[in-house]
Amino acid sequence: MHDGSGRILVQGLNKSFGPINAVQNLNFSVEPGSVTGFLGPNGSGKTTTLRMILGLVSPTAGGAFINGQPFSRLPNPATIVGAVLDSQGFHPGQTARTHLRCYTAALNLPDQQADQVLELVGLSSAATRKTGGFSLGMRQRLALATALLGNPQILILDEPANGLDPEGIAWLRGFLKSFASTGRTVLVSSHLLREMEHTVDNVVIVSRGQCVYNGDLEQLRAAQQSRVLVRTADPATLVETLRQSGIHAEYLPDGSLAVPGTDSKTVADLALGAGVAVHGMQEENLDLEQIFFQLTTGQYTGSAPQGPPQPGGPQPGGPQPGGPQPPQGAAQWGPGAPQQPSQQPSQQPPQQPPGTPPPGTPPPPDQGQGYQQVHPQQDQNNQGGNGGYGGNA
Numbered sequence: 468m469h470d471g472s473g474r475i476l477v478q479g480l481n482k483s484f485g486p487i488n489a490v491q492n493l494n495f496s497v498e499p500g501s502v503t504g505f506l507g508p509n510g511s512g513k514t515t516t517l518r519m520i521l522g523l524v525s526p527t528a529g530g531a532f533i534n535g536q537p538f539s540r541l542p543n544p545a546t547i548v549g550a551v552l553d554s555q556g557f558h559p560g561q562t563a564r565t566h567l568r569c570y571t572a573a574l575n576l577p578d579q580q581a582d583q584v585l586e587l588v589g590l591s592s593a594a595t596r597k598t599g600g601f602s603l604g605m606r607q608r609l610a611l612a613t614a615l616l617g618n619p620q621i622l623i624l625d626e627p628a629n630g631l632d633p634e635g636i637a638w639l640r641g642f643l644k645s646f647a648s649t650g651r652t653v654l655v656s657s658h659l660l661r662e663m664e665h666t667v668d669n670v671v672i673v674s675r676g677q678c679v680y681n682g683d684l685e686q687l688r689a690a691q692q693s694r695v696l697v698r699t700a701d702p703a704t705l706v707e708t709l710r711q712s713g714i715h716a717e718y719l720p721d722g723s724l725a726v727p728g729t730d731s732k733t734v735a736d737l738a739l740g741a742g743v744a745v746h747g748m749q750e751e752n753l754d755l756e757q758i759f760f761q762l763t764t765g766q767y768t769g770s771a772p773q774g775p776p777q778p779g780g781p782q783p784g785g786p787q788p789g790g791p792q793p794p795q796g797a798a799q800w801g802p803g804a805p806q807q808p809s810q811q812p813s814q815q816p817p818q819q820p821p822g823t824p825p826p827g828t829p830p831p832p833d834q835g836q837g838y839q840q841v842h843p844q845q846d847q848n849n850q851g852g853n854g855g856y857g858g859n860a
């Protein structure tokens with residue numbers, strides 16, 4: 468029996484495609500009542516992870532659970548999870564309404580449900596237009612409308628902002644926030660933090676299949692700070708001098724030092740007091756986007772909230788020896804770091820949005836559509852692209 472929590476749990480998840488380790492030891496949970504961003508560059512394993520959560524790809528190791536169950540064991544999955552993995556592939560000759568009615572028929576829902584979800588996504592005026600003439604933004608909305616037909620407790624969306632104009636992104640932001648505010652769960656992937664930073668509450672950031680940050684976006688934002696880059700003939704003495712003043716400096720690959728969380732005057736004064744010659748100094752401000760970039764390229768050297776040292780020693784982008792330890796429940800940094808959400812599960816029960824269908828209906832058959840109100844036990848191990856799996860089947 469599933470627990471009805473609306474919680475997604477990913478535990479020790481791994482997936483290899485031959486020699487490619489697409490996903491490596493992922494651990495995180497997604498809680499109801501918030502929007503969680505699943506972020507990482509192209510090829511970092513986001514889609515593969517989402518497919519494993521949705522039972523479309525078999526993990527090499529580990530597991531993913533929705534309401535405490537693997538997807539394949541969920542009763543009436545379309546009423547629990549609505550997913551969009553691809554917004555291409557609608558039949559071009561079908562109208563938006565006809566497209567949706569194929570699904571209402573298969574789900575045994577009233578026909579007017581199609582119009583209700585069209586209204587929810589702002590596509591009512593395009594109900595009788597053929598999808599072949601739809602813009603990318605309209606396709607995204609129609610895919611979302613399809614995922615909403617089962618009135619799901621959980622939404623899982625792969626790159627839903629791809630190709631949207633600023634107005635479309637603003638609309639999507641409002642929609643997802645509003646969905647989550649009713650106590651439901653949203654997991655949304657993107658390769659651009661910028662696209663999602665005003666939408667998500669929590670982030671799971673992956674790079675090369677590994678988690679490099681999991682936690683509250685506000686904590687990541689708090690890591691925006693200046694650091695001082697120093698060139699000196701005697702870095703070891705300066706590092707020790709700074710350490711004695713409680714300032715942690717890091718070596719950069721070119722032999723210079725990065726000193727986060729302080730200013731150039733402080734560093735200069737301490738260097739002078741220790742008799743260390745400074746050859747150059749520069750203050751650098753890292754913004755959220757830069758931190759994201761550096762995290763995902765393994766170049767992060769700032770003094771963001773730091774986790775405990777990882778087995779096997781410090782990791783690139785991860786905590787430094789002797790660095791500050793995180794408070795309990797702090798965000799986790801570094802590849803392979805244990806990943807726990809900073810938020811506690813919401814106790815708020817899922818609510819029904821107005822005009823969406825009751826639970827207890829089966830998912831519709833696959834019609835080659837890109838969206839997926841997904842289906843149990845489909846292994847896509849040998850499938851390369853996003854489209855065309857038998858979602859909804």
Ligand SMILES: Nc1ncnc2c1ncn2[C@@H]1O[C@H](COP(=O)(O)OP(=O)(O)OP(=O)(O)O)[C@@H](O)[C@H]1O
Nearest residue numbers: 484489508509510511512513514515848849850851
């Ligand atoms: N069916 C497959 N067969 C072989 N390799 C695959 C398959 N699916 C994914 N991969 C590989 O696994 C890695 C992760 O791919 P994945 O699509 O999960 O990343 P992603 O983060 O979603 O990327 P994008 O943002 O470009 O969609 C890539 O190296 C990809 O080439």
